[in-house]
Amino acid sequence: MKLIILDRDGVINEDSDDYIKSPDEWIPIPGSLDAVARLNHAGYSVAIASNQSGIARGYFSLETLAAMSVKMNDMLAPLGGRIDAMFFCPHGPKDGCDCRKPKPGMLIESGNRFQTSLENVLFVGDNINDVKAAQAAGAKPVIVKTGKGEQTASLIAENNSMNVPVYEDLADVVNSILDADS
Numbered sequence: 001m002k003l004i005i006l007d008r009d010g011v012i013n014e015d016s017d018d019y020i021k022s023p024d025e026w027i028p029i030p031g032s033l034d035a036v037a038r039l040n041h042a043g044y045s046v047a048i049a050s051n052q053s054g055i056a057r058g059y060f061s062l063e064t065l066a067a068m069s070v071k072m073n074d075m076l077a078p079l080g081g082r083i084d085a086m087f088f089c090p091h092g093p094k095d096g097c098d099c100r101k102p103k104p105g106m107l108i109e110s111g112n113r114f115q116t117s118l119e120n121v122l123f124v125g126d127n128i129n130d131v132k133a134a135q136a137a138g139a140k141p142v143i144v145k146t147g148k149g150e151q152t153a154s155l156i157a158e159n160n161s162m163n164v165p166v167y168e169d170l171a172d173v174v175n176s177i178l179d180a181d182s
Contacts, residue, residue: 007125012029038174089105141164142166
């Protein structure tokens with residue numbers, strides 16, 4: 001089983017400190033959808049693990065989140081791409097759930113759903129909480145410089161012991177993966 005897990009906001013689509021609250025605000029990062037499709041074509045299952053506290057905060061509904069996912073998949077389909085599973089945490093930071101990153105709940109659920117160990121699974125994110133969640137779940141963290149990734153890359157550079165690879169964007173990660181596979 002070849003599985004890769006991606007954060008959504010800041011990795012696949014543009015991020016906003018004001019949250020992505022509607023399908024109109026959901027704008028793919030250039031090259032990200034093609035990167036997902038290339039993974040699919042190479043035999044990878046692609047899952048998303050995304051904190052969506054905008055739901056708990058009342059900024060958007062579950063139906064709106066579903067509509068954003070429909071838009072993403074509709075844009076992937078002509079490229080021959082798809083998201084195989086979407087895991088999201090609808091809780092706020094103080095809700096004490098097990099799914100909100102940096103806790104590993106969504107990643108562990110991904111491994112269970114795809115019946116695979118996370119030992120060799122990459123989790124691509126743009127935030128230090130993505131790194132922490134990957135490490136807690138036993139997955140391999142990767143950071144992209146899109147979204148909040150520039151700040152996260154600086155934190156990683158300051159802490160040499162983290163040993164987390166940093167890439168320009170999702171397309172750069174996929175190029176590296178597919179080059180290693182060939």
